[in-house]
Amino acid sequence: xxxxxxGVAAWESLLRVHAALVPILDREVQRATGLPLAWYDxxxxxxxxxxxxxxxxxxxxxxxxxxxxxxxxxxxxxxxGLVARDDNPADRRSAYAVLTAEGRxxxxxxxxxxxxxxxxxxxxxxxxxxxxxxxxxxxKVLRAQRG
Amino acid sequence: xxxxxxGVAAWESLLRVHAALVPILDREVQRATGLPLAWYDxxxxxxxxxxxxxxxxxxxxxxxxxxxxxxxxxxxxxxxGLVARDDNPADRRSAYAVLTAEGRxxxxxxxxxxxxxxxxxxxxxxxxxxxxxxxxxxxKVLRAQRG
DNA sequence: AGCTTGTGTGTGCGCACGCACCTATGGTAG
DNA sequence: CTACCATAGGTGCGTGCGCACACACAAGCT
Numbered sequence: 287x288x289x290x291x292x293g294v295a296a297w298e299s300l301l302r303v304h305a306a307l308v309p310i311l312d313r314e315v316q317r318a319t320g321l322p323l324a325w326y327d328x329x330x331x332x333x334x335x336x337x338x339x340x341x342x343x344x345x346x347x348x349x350x351x352x353x354x355x356x357x358x359x360x361x362x363x364x365x366x367g368l369v370a371r372d373d374n375p376a377d378r379r380s381a382y383a384v385l386t387a388e389g390r391x392x393x394x395x396x397x398x399x400x401x402x403x404x405x406x407x408x409x410x411x412x413x414x415x416x417x418x419x420x421x422x423x424x425x426k427v428l429r430a431q432r433g
Numbered sequence: 434x435x436x437x438x439x440g441v442a443a444w445e446s447l448l449r450v451h452a453a454l455v456p457i458l459d460r461e462v463q464r465a466t467g468l469p470l471a472w473y474d475x476x477x478x479x480x481x482x483x484x485x486x487x488x489x490x491x492x493x494x495x496x497x498x499x500x501x502x503x504x505x506x507x508x509x510x511x512x513x514g515l516v517a518r519d520d521n522p523a524d525r526r527s528a529y530a531v532l533t534a535e536g537r538x539x540x541x542x543x544x545x546x547x548x549x550x551x552x553x554x555x556x557x558x559x560x561x562x563x564x565x566x567x568x569x570x571x572x573k574v575l576r577a578q579r580g
Numbered sequence: 581a582g583c584t585t586g587t588g589t590g591t592g593c594g595c596a597c598g599c600a601c602c603t604a605t606g607g608t609a610g
Numbered sequence: 611c612t613a614c615c616a617t618a619g620g621t622g623c624g625t626g627c628g629c630a631c632a633c634a635c636a637a638g639c640t
Contacts, residue, residue, distance in 0.1 A: 289564070294548060297565045299571035305497040306578050309598095324626085343588060350452040352628050357590060379588045379635045384557045409440025411577040412570050417443040419501060419566040423559050424446035428467070429556040429568025430454050471596085487634095489619060499598050504620060526618040527604045 307407050314403045319396040324351060326400060328359055329368065329385065329393040338373065338385040345383055368392055454554050461550045466543040471498060474514065475506055476532065476540040485532040486519065492530055515539055538559060 287295070312323040321329070331348045332338050342360070345404055346353035360383050363369035367390030385393070409415040434442075459470040468476070478495045479485050489507070493500035507530045510516035514537030521530040532540070556564055 289561045290548070290552060292561055292564045292568060293559065294551050296559075296568040296571070297555050299568050300447065300451065300573065302453075302537065303496050303571045304447065304572050306575065306605075308448075316571050328520045342590090350448050353589080354591085354628055355626080358627090361590095374588095377588080377636075381589070395562065401437070404441050404444050404456045405437060408444050408574055409437065411441075412440065414436045414439055416566065416573075417439045418569045419563065420570050421439060421443040421446050422445070423563045423567050424450045426563075427445065427450050427555055428453065431554065490617085500619080501598055501621085502596075505597090508620095521618095524618080526604070530621070 301406075310407060311400065311403045314397060315400050316387070318399045318432065319392070321392065322395050324355070324359055325368070326365060326396055327351070328363065329389055329396075330384075332369065332383060332385040333390060333393050339382045341374065341380045341382055343380075363389065390420070448543070450555075455509075457554060458550045459548065462543060462547050465546040466539070468539065468543050471496075471502070471506055472510060473543055474539070475503065475510065475530075476543075477535055478547065479516065479530060479532040480537060480540050485537070486529045488521065488527045488529055490527075 290414055315321055315323055316325055319326075327349050328345065331345060332340060335344075340348070342357060345354040345360075349356060351359070353368070360371065363383075364371055368386055370384045371385055372384045374380040374382055381432060406415075412420070455508075462468055462470055462473055464498070466473075474496050475492065475498075478489060480491060482491075487495070489504060489574040490500060496503060498506070507518065510530075511518055515533055517531045517533055519531045521527040521529055557566055559567070
């Protein structure tokens with residue numbers, strides 16, 4: 287197998303893993319916690335942000351979703367009391383999404399379910415060396431993408 | 434970093450790579466060849482199938498798409514003359530999707546563009562050892578999934 | 581101040597996607 | 611042969627998603 291074929295095969299297997307696992311994880315999280323995966327992602331990023339708040343654009347950059355989609359998901363989270371929209375006094379164009387106490391609680395409840403799902407369907411199939419190899423390869427690809 | 438954190442980080446970086454590259458490859462293929470990525474995937478599987486034909490269900494199993502979606506994409510491909518629906522004389526419930534000569538021609542024209550995109554955005558960032566590591570890790574995950 | 585350009589968000593709209601359901605045929609038991 | 615369940619495939623419909631656009635504000639230049 288040539289180098290080119292190996293790279294293509296790696297990419298195609300990555301696509302298959304993504305297609306197989308994402309729906310499974312989504313269902314598992316939603317069944318166990320009531321949170322769609324996209325909501326969870328947003329809560330996760332907000333939870334790990336300074337003051338548990340992010341401007342919409344920054345949030346969209348961190349989450350694997352378009353800015354448009356983030357705007358709408360934040361709408362839904364606000365209507366469920368998990369997130370609040372907060373004005374930015376330094377720039378009246380921008381809005382902060384801030385995690386509420388309830389949002390934080392729901393996130394903390396959901397996190398173990400999500401992590402367990404990743405472990406069961408993904409990490410547990412790999413040695414730590416393999417997982418590290420995947421992570422470092424993905425980071426190299428991402429770094430090239432941004433540059 | 435614990436084993437668990439490494440696995441989760443690997444999964445999250447995989448999600449980011451997928452989210453970043455798929456739209457780029459889709460645009461590149463579509464701009465250069467007029468074929469949406471989903472069409473390309475279907476043509477690819479048909480092209481490498483025996484007699485360049487597959488039953489709808491088998492096609493859906495191979496492609497990273499639902500059976501529903503495949504049915505509709507085959508409709509579009511038929512209306513563009515790239516694929517034909519063929520009856521299966523042995524089982525009148527089932528239908529074959531068969532690559533036409535024109536479909537084969539279009540696929541062959543598109544393949545280099547797609548492969549070049551994968552190389553440029555993905556494979557070229559990795560050594561062959563790294564690409565092989567990713568491929569073998571993904572296969573292990575997939576194997577566990579099916580079993 | 582006025583004008584221009586750039587940035588941060590929200591929204592109308594159309595496409596992609598898959599679930600639930602339906603029909604048609606095949607296979608099997610009695 | 612009839613009854614029944616399983617399998618192949620297509621379709622109505624709702625949802626997720628992002629592009630293109632609109633709008634508000636910021637920042638810099640003359």
